[in-house]
Amino acid sequence: MRVVCFTSFTFSYLDRARVLFHTLRRHHPDWDLVALITDRPPPGLSLDVSAEDFDRVVWVEDLEIEGGLSWLFKHDVVEACTAVKGPFLHQACSSGADVAIYLDPDTALINPLTPLLQELETHDILLTPHLLEPEDKHAAILDNEVSALRTGIYNLGFVAIRTTGEGARFAKWWNDRLLSFCYDDIPNGLFVDQRWCDHVPAFFEKVKVLRDPGYNVASWNISRRKVRIDQAGQITVNGFPLRFWHFTKLGPVGDVMTRRYAGSNYEVHEIWNWYKRLIARFSEPRVPDRYWAYANYADGRPIQKAHRELYRVRGDLRDAFQNPFASGNGSYQAWLIGEGLY
Amino acid sequence: MAQIDSDPIDPIQAEFDATFYLAINQDVAEAGVDPFQHFMALGWREGRDPNRRFSLAAYLELNPDIGAAGINPFAHYVVTGRGEGRPLKHDRGFRYEILTTGSSLESRIRYLRDLFPDGEPTRTTVLTETLQHADVSTRLHVTISHDDFTANLGGVQLCLMREAEALRAAGTTHIHLYPAAPGLVVDFERARPLVGVLVDGQPAGVYPHAVLIEQLGLFAKARDLTFAVHSFIGHNISAMTPVLQSMGATSGYFWVHDFSSLCAHYALLRNDVAFCGAPPADSPACGICQYGRRRRLHLAEHSRFFMAFAMTVLAPSQAAMDLWSRSFPVKPAAAFVHPHARLQPRQGQKTAHWPSGPLRVAFLGMPAEHKGWPVYAHLVERFADDDRYEFHHLGKTPDPAVEARFTAVDPGPDIREPMAAAVERLAIDVAVIWSLCPETFCFTAYEAVAGGAAVLTNPDAGNVPHFVTETGKGLVADDENVLMDLFDRGTVLSLVRSSPDKDLYSLSYSQMSADFVLEKTPS
Helix, strand or coil, rough: EEEEEEEEEHHHHHHHHHHHHHHHHCCCCCCCCEECCCCCCCCCCCCCHHCCCCCCCEEEEHCCCCCCCCHHCCHHHHHHHCHHHHHHHHHHHCCCCCEEECCCEEEECCCCCHHHHHHHHHHCCEEEECCCCCCHHHHHHHHHHHHHHHHHHHHEEEEEEEEEEEHHHHHHHHHHHHHHHEEEEEHHCCECCCCHHHHHHHHHEEEEECCCCCEEEECCHHHHHCCEECCCEEEEEEECCCCEEECCCCCCHHHHHHHHHHHCHHHHHHHHHHHHHHHHHHHCCCCCCCCCCHHHHCCCCEEEEEHHHHHHHHHHHHHHHCCCCCCCCCCCCHHHHCCCCC | CCCCCCHHHHHHHHHCCHHHHHHHHHHHHHHHHCCCCCHHHCCCCCEEEEEEEEEEHHHHHHHHHHHHCCCCCHHHHHHCCCCCCCCCCCHHHHHHHHHHHHHCCHHHHHEEEEEEECCCCCCCCCHHHHHHHHCCEEEEEECCCCCCCCCCCHHHHHHHHHHHHHHHHCCEEEECCCCCCCCCCCCCCCCCCCEEECCCCEEEECCCHHHHHHHHHHHCCCCCEEEEEECCCCHHHHHHHHHHHCCCCCCCEEEEECCCCCCCCCCCCCCCECCCCCCCCHHHHHHCCHHHHHHHHHHHHHHHHHHHHHEEEECHHHHHHHHHHHHHCCCCCCCCEEECCEEEECCCCCCCCCCCEEEEEEEECCCHHHCHHHHHHHHHHHCCCCCCEEEEEEEEECCCCCCCCCEEEEEEEECCCCHHHHHHHCCCCCCCCCCCCCCCCCCCHHHHHHHCCCCEEECCEHHHHHEEEEEEEECCEEECCHHHHHHHHHHHHHHHHCEEEEEEEEECCCCCHHHHHHHCCCC
């Protein structure tokens, strides 16, 4: 079975992606590992794929998304990186691969994902819900259950499909929606690529909601998952082998949530410490803090979220300024300044 | 109508522990100021805790509104917070603290390397002359360990002293080799590693391996050579192998004093918090352990050594031998269990009466995390006010944060078993030996029983649970919850004092490798 496994990121997340690919390469040396990058390398850095644990890079331009830079401008960094997952997955269905798997760059494998391939013998689409059982404390209901109602029942830090049948039909539908509606707009029922997938069990057949607690363990579900490390060397979650962890919000914010919900389950902190050591090992000092090549206009001034939102809703502006990243006379930026919007 | 306390200082002062405050704040003690006044005026703002049980930091983290209000958290707790049912502490356990505050293995290694940079070797002529003046014995015994056993004190050092004494008595020349710079792990990173040399217990300088190959190779000629490795920590094994080969060595003894031949954590404490069981090096557990990467190196280096020499493995307990045998990849030439000491019925006074009053519970030795001190501290904290128990700590250094009666026990040459003597003198009923990792022998457990105490331990403590089961002198509790339950229910009371008298013992010691070496080459 030919498996293509990809993650989507910008250079700011290169360290995280490297950790993910390091763990993927160790457990699945035969998989085709793809770095889907919606960015340009920062000055002084050129990506040497032969020195990386992934096989190849797909740049956002390679996806040949209609509208190109105009389309990209409509999205902030999170929206852009999540939106490109749809086109890649859709294109993977005609690439010769049998199975396509997406993992967020801030995930890492602890055990092989081989059982997923067995699931894909009988199912075409695999999803992992944020939560597998109800919370029982008020604060946890707000933090975890209500949060999932806002952002989506399934965590799209993971999705796996067969590249045929319902898997391919899902990939086409997701591609279409994400090209047009991949925005962080919770009041209007959108949360990037994720909220869309609440529809998946209704729209498609052969969907498997993975109820194995060893997949996609994260701060939002550890209140109901107990991590154990036994003397045979296995790491389990509620008795099942830990497959992959989702290290959301590396840093103080993540630490607070992990502390809040890990309780006395000290093994959770062992796993986080391991991840932090790997991040330090794979860090890339040549990437400036919060770098994104598409964060600024050509003159280096930052693009504000409001500029993107205006461009998103105004077809006339999109027609007038086909490269909205440009600076100087006749540019979208100049127009904004003239209108007193900058 | 509820009464309002006109002077809320009183209840706060009543719960303030001046003795504790002065013990952990030397500067306040030296300044000679009133500790309570200091705490109320300054101390709480500086994060100085008012008693053993109240952590300002923990209270503030759990009750962020108190920090925002800028008021004295202890005063708030005593006057208001307790009544409101405010949480006092996290229930994350000491392992969380270790994992979030401990320094990493690699930073500790770097720190040691910076503290002890590669030094200058001694002039080779010093070694040449020392060897020329060494005994004319035809027998030569070489030992290798992590340090100069004559300069430091500890279990392995005492073992080496006994080995050296026995060899000297039998007229054998003894050369001891140790890393000139101390290490935490097997070394492969030092550019110019030096080896310290003791000849018949006397310092003979520090030298590069090449000098040892030349000098010791020559010295070993025409002598019957034996060697014993007690520890390779701090050594470069690949560089030490040709030193032994130059002396004509083909076989030797290897002691399992610890598990550094299996892992870079010599006590197999995964991430410093839990006994790992030495699982396969490619297991998920080793994958997330900070010792995992260097573990592969320790295994590979020791394996190569075992393939270069026919090694006889000596373990001080069956528990250590079993764990080592099932985890080490190379089969040794031979293996024997050879305990460091055995319990012997006392000459003269063989029994003592149980004391009356509360059960005397003690922690023996260094208050270190891997020895289970945090578990004992938790036990003391929970039952300190319980009239059924009296808590002690016997050792060199007290921990003022724990409410246990401290008795200084200094290992010295005057008393053979200083800990046993102190256990007996204080009429300790129960010693809590709660090592988090497997003890290969544990003199402390033997001394506790020799002094008349029962031992409470856990299944991961290596030889200790075996010793307890074999002798019937104590109990193995499954985990920390069971331990707490034994004290809560009072089950521990019936564990001891059930017979009218308690037995007392002496220890008889082995001569370590000398028992094998001297048997092999009779004079």
